[in-house]
Amino acid sequence: MKKGILLLSISFAFSYAVECKYHTVKKGETIEKIAKTYGVSLRELTSANKEIDPKKLKEGQKLCIPTKKASTKRAERKEETKEAYSYYTVKKGARLEHVAKATGVSLKELERLNPELKGRWLKAGTKVKLPATQKVEEKVVKSEPQVIKRQPEAFLEQAQEKEQKSSIPQNLKIDMPVDGKLVKGQKGVEILAPCSSSVRVVEDGKVIYSGGDLQAYGNMVIVEHDRFISLYAYNEENLVKRGEKVSKGQIIAKVGKKDGSDSCALRFEIRSKDGVPLDPTEYFKDLH
Numbered sequence: 001m002k003k004g005i006l007l008l009s010i011s012f013a014f015s016y017a018v019e020c021k022y023h024t025v026k027k028g029e030t031i032e033k034i035a036k037t038y039g040v041s042l043r044e045l046t047s048a049n050k051e052i053d054p055k056k057l058k059e060g061q062k063l064c065i066p067t068k069k070a071s072t073k074r075a076e077r078k079e080e081t082k083e084a085y086s087y088y089t090v091k092k093g094a095r096l097e098h099v100a101k102a103t104g105v106s107l108k109e110l111e112r113l114n115p116e117l118k119g120r121w122l123k124a125g126t127k128v129k130l131p132a133t134q135k136v137e138e139k140v141v142k143s144e145p146q147v148i149k150r151q152p153e154a155f156l157e158q159a160q161e162k163e164q165k166s167s168i169p170q171n172l173k174i175d176m177p178v179d180g181k182l183v184k185g186q187k188g189v190e191i192l193a194p195c196s197s198s199v200r201v202v203e204d205g206k207v208i209y210s211g212g213d214l215q216a217y218g219n220m221v222i223v224e225h226d227r228f229i230s231l232y233a234y235n236e237e238n239l240v241k242r243g244e245k246v247s248k249g250q251i252i253a254k255v256g257k258k259d260g261s262d263s264c265a266l267r268f269e270i271r272s273k274d275g276v277p278l279d280p281t282e283y284f285k286d287l288h
Contacts, residue, residue, distance in 0.1 A: 019066070019067045020048060020064035020065060020066060020067065021064075021065050021067055022062045022063065022064060022065065023038070023062070023063045023065050024060060024061070024062055024063075025057050025058065025059055025060060025061040025062075025063060026059060027059045029057060030057065031045060031046065031054040031055075031057060034063060034065075038065045040065060040066055044066050045063070045065070045066070048063075048064040048065070048066050049063050049064050085113070085129045085130060085131065085132050086129075086130045086131070086132050087127045087128065087129060087130060088102070088103055088127070088128045088130050089125065089126070089127055089128075090122045090123070090124055090125065090126040090127075090128065091124055092124055093121060093122065093123060093124060094121075094122050095119075095120070095121060095122060096110045096111060096114065096117055096118065096122070096128070099122070099128050103130060105130055105131065109131065110128065110129075110130075113129040113130070113131070114128055114129050172227065172228065172283045173283060173284075173285045174202040174203060174270075174280075174283050174284060174285065175200075175202060175249075175284070175285055175286070176191065176202075176268075176284055176286060177191070177199050177200050177201070177202055177230075177232060177266060177268055178191055178193045178197050178198065178199050178200065178255060178266050179191075179193060179197075180192045180193030180194075180197070180265075180266070181193075182281070183265075184279075184281060187269055187277040188231070188267060188268055188269030188270075188277065188280060189267075189268050189269075189280050189281065190234075190258070190265045190266065190267055190268075191265060191266045191268060192263065192264070192265050193255050193264060193265065193266060194255065194264055195236060195254075195255055195256060195257065195264035196236055196254045196255060197254065197255040197264075197266075198251045198254065198255075199221075199232050199235065199251065199252055199253040199254065199255060199266055200249050200250060200251055200252065201223055201230070201232075201246045201247070201248060201249070201250050201252045202225075202230055202248065202270075203225045203226075203230070203248050204225065204226075204245075204246070204247050204248050205223040205224050205225040205226075205230070205245075205246055206223065206224050206243070206244070206245050206246070207221060207222070207223055207240045207241065207242050207243060207244045207245075207246060207252070208222050208223065208224045208229075208242065209221065209222035209242060210222075210238045210240055210241050210242050210244075211238070211242075212238075215259055216259060217233040217234070217267060218233060218234045218235060218256060218257075218258070218259055219233070219234070219235035219236070219237065219238050219253070219256060220232065220233040220235065220238075220267075221233075221235065221238050221240060221252050221253055223246060223252070224273075227273070228270050228271060228272060228273065228278070229270065229271045229272075229273065229275070230268070230269070230270050230271075231267070231268065231269040231270070231271070232252065232253055232266060232267070232268060233266070233267035233268075233269075234255070234256050234257065234258045234259075234265055234266060234267045235253040235254060235255070235256045235266075236253075236254040236255060236256030236257070237253060237254045237256070238252070238253050239251060239252055239253055239254070240252045240253075268280055270283065
């Protein structure tokens with residue numbers, strides 16, 4: 001009787017650990033046939049039913065069938081135990097490809113270890129999993145200006161987190177990007193002009209964004225200059241691509257319509273190199 005209770009206790013404890021589902025043995029069934037039916041290995045099946053002699057199965061006996069979920073969990077625990085990790089903390093906004101350059105770990109390996117971070121913009125403080133054997137050396141990664149890496153939403157919103165400081169360009173004077181009636185607004189101006197009018201870049205620079213990802217801005221071009229950044233939105237058409245170098249006065253877009261409006265206009269903004277909005281009317285030549 002005591003032996004029976006002991007076997008029952010062992011069986012119950014093991015079954016609970018491996019998350020069993022149960023099979024009732026039918027007449028003529030073999031352990032091999034049952035293993036094949038449920039897609040488990042013979043070893044797994046016999047290990048989960050140590051109190052039963054696999055060569056002497058009886059009709060009506062109940063067998064513990066290890067679930068795939070349990071097997072997967074065991075495999076994951078085994079893998080985690082086998083593979084240790086170290087971590088890299090993102091210091092500035094970046095993507096996994098930038099972390100790969102900074103740490104020397106391949107992008108493919110970082111994506112395998114951090115699937116939840118793949119394709120995402122990583123904020124400062126984000127921890128990125130690295131192979132434990134990877135010795136991280138601090139590297140200065142030479143890259144394009146920070147704003148290039150950001151999504152347009154992040155660029156346009158970042159000013160809310162910054163204060164306007166000494167980065168304001170001094171003695172800056174620029175031409176209006178298109179002739180028209182000037183309407184001053186929040187963080188920039190709208191210049192009312194005929195649709196399809198040529199939009200000209202206000203100074204030499206490099207296109208760091210050209211697209212239409214934000215509905216409120218429509219087609220938009222962002223150009224980085226030596227001392228500031230300029231933005232041209234509501235465009236009917238963008239005529240330049242990201243990464244393209246442009247010269248002062250070059251036509252980069254055509255005036256279009258503001259979303260939800262029948263009026264043709266150009267949305268124009270200038271910002272400091274830190275992304276802080278500046279008042280364009282303070283820098284237009286024709287207004288002073």
